[in-house]
Amino acid sequence: MSAEVLLSQPHYDSGAMAQGALQEQGAPFETSSGLASAGFRSAKYTPAEWFSGYRSLLQQAGADHQAAQNIQEESRQMRNDTEATTMQTQTDGTRLLGERLQDIHRWKSELQEHINRLLSDTTALLALKLRLEKALDATETPYAIAVDNLTCRSRRLGPDLVRDCVEEELYKEVDLIKNVQALLQRTIAQVTTQIKLNRDAKQALEFDWSDKYEAYALDLKCGRFTNKSTDTQHHGISAAMMEQMSNVPSWIKFTQDNLYRAFREEKASKDLSELGQQVLLDTTKDLRVQCSNVDQAFLQRCGEQMDAKIQLEMQFKQTLEQIGAQERNIVALQKAIDDKDAPQRVVESRLFQRFRRPNMELCRDEPQISLEGEVREIDETLASLHQELRDARNSLANLENDRMALEKDIKCKSYSLFIEREKCMTQRKLYPTISKLSGY
Known part of the structure; x- marks a missing residue:
């Protein structure tokens, strides 16, 4: 509204105020002649003042009327423009919320997939660790057998106390079992470390998934707000919290870093699982082969001793x-x-x-x-x-x-x-x- 409309109109109720106002407006002030009528004419206007007064009122009213019409036209145009702009902005905001929900759902689904993979890999590694521990415990029996065999054979008597092929194979078996135990212990340590890394990566993914789940619920609630919703209210502080927010690239990078970490641990888990399986296969094969070698050496030695005993x-x-x-x-x-x-x-x-024959008879x-x-x-x-x-x-x-x-x-x-x-x-x-x- 223009300043002219807001100004109050002057009132000419008293002659002094009218006279002062006319003097301020620069209107000519005519003095009446005659001393006898001076007191009566001092409070009255001239015709020119009368015409000037109401014409000023008419002119002021017309100007205010035109200004009011302009303001009404501008207000109507502004209402229409702001209504359309507000509706378009709200529509765009609803659309962006929908796109954001799709992005969150996509990342959340990918996070859930890797969480399930890590859970599966961790379960497999736990089973592998249990197998490795059982295999390590199982090596105590052949080790005790080999050591006891060496102890028993050390009590052989005299000429049979020899370092024969059986003893050589038994020493090989003891060394092999020790190496196998060390390898199994190292593999168990690697599996234990990988399980911890998997759980840490899974926890990070779960935290991210939980945050996205909560954000999805909040954005879904925001997307369902309409102008007719009864649960909306003013929050003047919302705009002031913008500095605490992350941007889209950092938001994407955070999730991608978590997924990359999960992918890395998944690959490491797969490689370690294959390594553990191969270790179990190789160690079992080596132990059984050496056991067969020792048994064969025992049979050969027993055969030699039996042959020697029969010959003896x-x-x-x-x-x-x-x-x-x-x-x-x-x-x-x-x-x-x-x-x-x-x-x-x-x-x-x-x-x-x-x-005793005499004389010449001794012949x-x-x-x-x-x-x-x-x-x-x-x-x-x-x-x-x-x-x-x-x-x-x-x-x-x-x-x-x-x-x-x-x-x-x-x-x-x-x-x-x-x-x-x-x-x-x-x-x-x-x-x-x-x-x-x-x-x-």
Whole structure:
């Protein structure tokens, strides 16, 4: 509204005020002549003043009327324009809210998908961790078996206490089990770390999803507001909170960063799961192969010991037979020596008696020569028999030593076979199966 309309109209109720107003407007002031009428004319207007007054009123009213019409036209035009603009702006705001709801729903759906993937990956890793822990526990049995086998075999006797192929394979098995246990422990640690990373990434996604869920509900509520809604009210502070808001690029980047982190952990979980499966497969295969090698070495060693024991027993039996024969031979030699005593006494008696022949009768005749030869023959025979007897007794002593050595070695082989078969190989039947070593 113009300033002219807002001004108050002047009133000419008193002559003094009218006169002052006319003087301010520059209107000519005419003085009346005559002293007698001065007091009566001082409060009256002239015709010119009268015409000027009402014409001024008419002119002012006409100007105010025109200004009012202009203002009314501008107001009507402004109402129409602002109504259309407001409705268009509200329509655009509703449309943008709808598009925003679609964006939020799309990101929320993608977040939910990755949350489900991380949950599935974490569940799979937990199952893998349980298998790895069971597989690690299962390695304690073969380790105890291998160590006990080495301990039992260390109690072998004398000549059988050798570092044979069985012992070499047992040491290989112990080293392999230790390496497998270390590998399983490292893999369990990696799986545990990955599970924590998955849970952290899943928690970040859940927080983001929860925020988007709440924002979706709020924007959906905002989108349902209309001019006829009864639950709307003025919030003058809303515009002042703009500085606390994030922008669209940062909003998108925040969610994309969370999704990228989730994707990275999903890939790491998949790679680690494949690695864990391969570790279980390889370790189980290696342990079973080494177990077969040890069992094969035990069988081979037991076969060698059995062959040696059989040969020793056969030799022991032959030695016993030889001892019996030698003992009989010694008895026969002793009897032969004893049997030479009578002929020796006879020939010596003959020679002694013949030495008593007198004078020329003491002659080396044929009987004398024969008797002397017989003495020499008996002496040589006795010497040979005594030497043979000594040899036979030495042989019998050697055979007795062989018998004791063979008997000792047979006992040693029997004890070794007992350790190998009854102790070690029986205990190795408790070796875990493939499924148990695989963590099932």
